[in-house]
Amino acid sequence: MNPYTNKGNKATRTGFGEGLLAAGQLNDNVIAIGADITSSVGVDLFASAFPDRFISLGIAEQNCVAVAAGLALEGKIPVFSTYGVFAALRAADQIRVSVCYNNVHVIIGGAHAGVSVGPDGATHQALEDLSIMQALPNMTLLSPCDATETKNAALAAILQCRGPVYIRFGREPMPDFTDPNIPFKIGKASEMLKGDDLTLIATGHLVWEALLAAQILEKQGITARVLNMSTIKPIDREAVIRCAAETRAIITVEEHQINGGLGSAVAGVVVTECPVPMAFIGMKDQFGESGPPLELMKKFGMDAASIADTALHLFRKKMSD
Amino acid sequence: MESFQTTDGHLLREHATIIRQLVLQSLTEAGSGHLGASLGLADVFTALYFSVLRHDPAKPQWPERDRLVLSIGHAAPVLYATLAHAGYFKTEELQSLRKLGSRLQGHPGRDHGLPGLELSAGSLGQGLSVAIGMALAARFDGLNHTVFVVMGDGELQEGSVWEAAMAASHHHLDNLVAIVDRNGVQIDGPTEKVMHLEPLADKWKSFGWNVAECDGHNREQLIETLKHRRNATQPLVVLAHTIMGKGIPAIEGDYRWHGKVPSREQLPGFLKDLRNMHKT
Numbered sequence: 001m002n003p004y005t006n007k008g009n010k011a012t013r014t015g016f017g018e019g020l021l022a023a024g025q026l027n028d029n030v031i032a033i034g035a036d037i038t039s040s041v042g043v044d045l046f047a048s049a050f051p052d053r054f055i056s057l058g059i060a061e062q063n064c065v066a067v068a069a070g071l072a073l074e075g076k077i078p079v080f081s082t083y084g085v086f087a088a089l090r091a092a093d094q095i096r097v098s099v100c101y102n103n104v105h106v107i108i109g110g111a112h113a114g115v116s117v118g119p120d121g122a123t124h125q126a127l128e129d130l131s132i133m134q135a136l137p138n139m140t141l142l143s144p145c146d147a148t149e150t151k152n153a154a155l156a157a158i159l160q161c162r163g164p165v166y167i168r169f170g171r172e173p174m175p176d177f178t179d180p181n182i183p184f185k186i187g188k189a190s191e192m193l194k195g196d197d198l199t200l201i202a203t204g205h206l207v208w209e210a211l212l213a214a215q216i217l218e219k220q221g222i223t224a225r226v227l228n229m230s231t232i233k234p235i236d237r238e239a240v241i242r243c244a245a246e247t248r249a250i251i252t253v254e255e256h257q258i259n260g261g262l263g264s265a266v267a268g269v270v271v272t273e274c275p276v277p278m279a280f281i282g283m284k285d286q287f288g289e290s291g292p293p294l295e296l297m298k299k300f301g302m303d304a305a306s307i308a309d310t311a312l313h314l315f316r317k318k319m320s321d
Numbered sequence: 322m323e324s325f326q327t328t329d330g331h332l333l334r335e336h337a338t339i340i341r342q343l344v345l346q347s348l349t350e351a352g353s354g355h356l357g358a359s360l361g362l363a364d365v366f367t368a369l370y371f372s373v374l375r376h377d378p379a380k381p382q383w384p385e386r387d388r389l390v391l392s393i394g395h396a397a398p399v400l401y402a403t404l405a406h407a408g409y410f411k412t413e414e415l416q417s418l419r420k421l422g423s424r425l426q427g428h429p430g431r432d433h434g435l436p437g438l439e440l441s442a443g444s445l446g447q448g449l450s451v452a453i454g455m456a457l458a459a460r461f462d463g464l465n466h467t468v469f470v471v472m473g474d475g476e477l478q479e480g481s482v483w484e485a486a487m488a489a490s491h492h493h494l495d496n497l498v499a500i501v502d503r504n505g506v507q508i509d510g511p512t513e514k515v516m517h518l519e520p521l522a523d524k525w526k527s528f529g530w531n532v533a534e535c536d537g538h539n540r541e542q543l544i545e546t547l548k549h550r551r552n553a554t555q556p557l558v559v560l561a562h563t564i565m566g567k568g569i570p571a572i573e574g575d576y577r578w579h580g581k582v583p584s585r586e587q588l589p590g591f592l593k594d595l596r597n598m599h600k601t
């Protein structure tokens with residue numbers, strides 16, 4: 001059974017906003033940059049608490065990112081948040097050169113991750129940000145699983161990290177189930193559920209779906225281990241190798257293109273260190289569309305039932321090999 | 322410090338000639354790079370580093386120094402030559418330009434540890450934004466230094482420059498000065514043929530900037546323009562009219578020399594041209 005209790009659905013973007021506010025209370029150098037949609041990406045809390053440390057730059061993401069680099073070069077801790085599609089893609093060159101090549105501590109919040117953005121449709125559903133951010137030298141890439149963890153991840157990203165950080169979160173209220181007293185450890189995956197037959201390595205709010213999928217599998221007599229990969233880069237190699245060696249089958253679960261996201265990062269470790277059968281849950285080289293979040297997750301094979309189905313196939317393959 | 326605040330015309334001319342010589346020598350040794358903009362900006366860099374900027378080569382991280390951000394990374398040779406001539410590192414190191422393991426990367430890279438280098442840059446259209454961040458930081462910290470940024474004119478075709486222009490004006494950054502190397506040419510030819518920039522001064526004015534135009538080879542005029550800009554409440558842009566390749570008559574204004582360097586055979590003649598210009 002699922003040992004976690006949903007304390008009530010809450011959007012991870014809200015968690016990000018709380019983390020940013022808390023970081024601002026702890027450190028005067030934290031500065032937030034707004035690109036118009038501040039209330040939608042969790043920056044409004046900070047902006048009303050610290051109006052003097054909020055800089056409005058309008059709908060101009062490229063400028064926002066490079067301004068952040070200038071602030072960071074001077075010792076400030078700039079946090080820039082907007083929709084992931086704009087942050088990671090429109091401003092990719094600025095992130096590459098002004099932020100990553102200069103290796104400055106700029107925190108980029110990528111909101112509206114995945115198809116669960118819902119009715120806004122494909123243009124606003126970030127499904128490529130992990131690929132692009134992962135490819136950049138010096139970048140740390142975080143993808144927490146619920147609002148509570150996102151708050152702690154934001155705190156860690158802002159106050160503990162050095163260098164560039166991209167933190168990804170979603171729009172829709174989703175189950176909030178992790179322990180607020182567990183501090184976020186950058187680069188460390190957490191084992192959410194024990195199991196020996198296969199491992200579901202999930203990221204973002206799909207960790208919850210993976211936990212539900214494990215329940216379905218349990219009824220078929222399969223014990224699935226669930227790993228929350230809340231840091232995509234640097235990936236927790238040790239945890240991946242352990243799961244591969246101990247369960248001999250790995251399914252990655254992400255609300256992102258399967259090209260270049262979590263699945264690719266995990267496969268890179270598995271194939272070089274401990275090759276075992278793998279399967280990939282995620283967007284299969286296509287765009288999303290409008291619709292209710294849960295139905296979209298179902299349509300694109302990211303709900304618990306689809307995950308369990310894929311896992312079952314992989315388990316059978318493993319047993320027949 | 323005193324030697325960097327000069328207005329002595331003879332001394333400034335001396336500095337400009339030496340910087341041009343160093344640019345020519347280092348680019349010839351490198352065998353590749355961009356000669357045109359570096360020669361064209363030699364007087365601007367002379368005015369900045371030997372008269373306008375508050376800086377100290379012995380303390381490159383001095384918090385109250387004026388910042389100089391080079392947005393057109395391909396003009397790195399003139400920045401390197403100026404920094405070396407001002408004493409940030411030995412001029413011999415200029416011979417390592419563009420070579421493996423060098424601190425003098427083809428386009429500026431801070432990760433290689435060159436003192437005096439404020440920003441890694443090379444992708445056009447980002448320096449003005451970074452300079453805005455630095456100017457905002459100075460305001461947060463109550464420091465009264467100035468942030469200067471050097472841009473190319475072709476660079477102004479990047480849309481992000483105008484995002485930045487809007488933002489600097491919106492935030493009334495009176496501690497920000499942008500210098501545009503208005504040489505009228507870019508790699509494919511004259512700027513007005515590749516993509517019209519005029520009326521350029523009006524564009525900046527309409528974005529809320531103070532605009533000054535000057536002869537980018539008249540060091541006294543540059544110094545006057547860059548130093549006496551107080552009581553402003555808006556950022557300043559200086560359109561510095563320069564000649565690409567200034568100092569070498571055979572290449573002056575020739576856009577084909579944007580991304581070329583002299584051969585070893587050409588170098589002595591080019592250096593002679595510089596000596597002739599120095600005398601006149």
Ligand SMILES: [Mg+2]
Nearest residue numbers: 474475506507
């Ligand atoms: Mg030009």
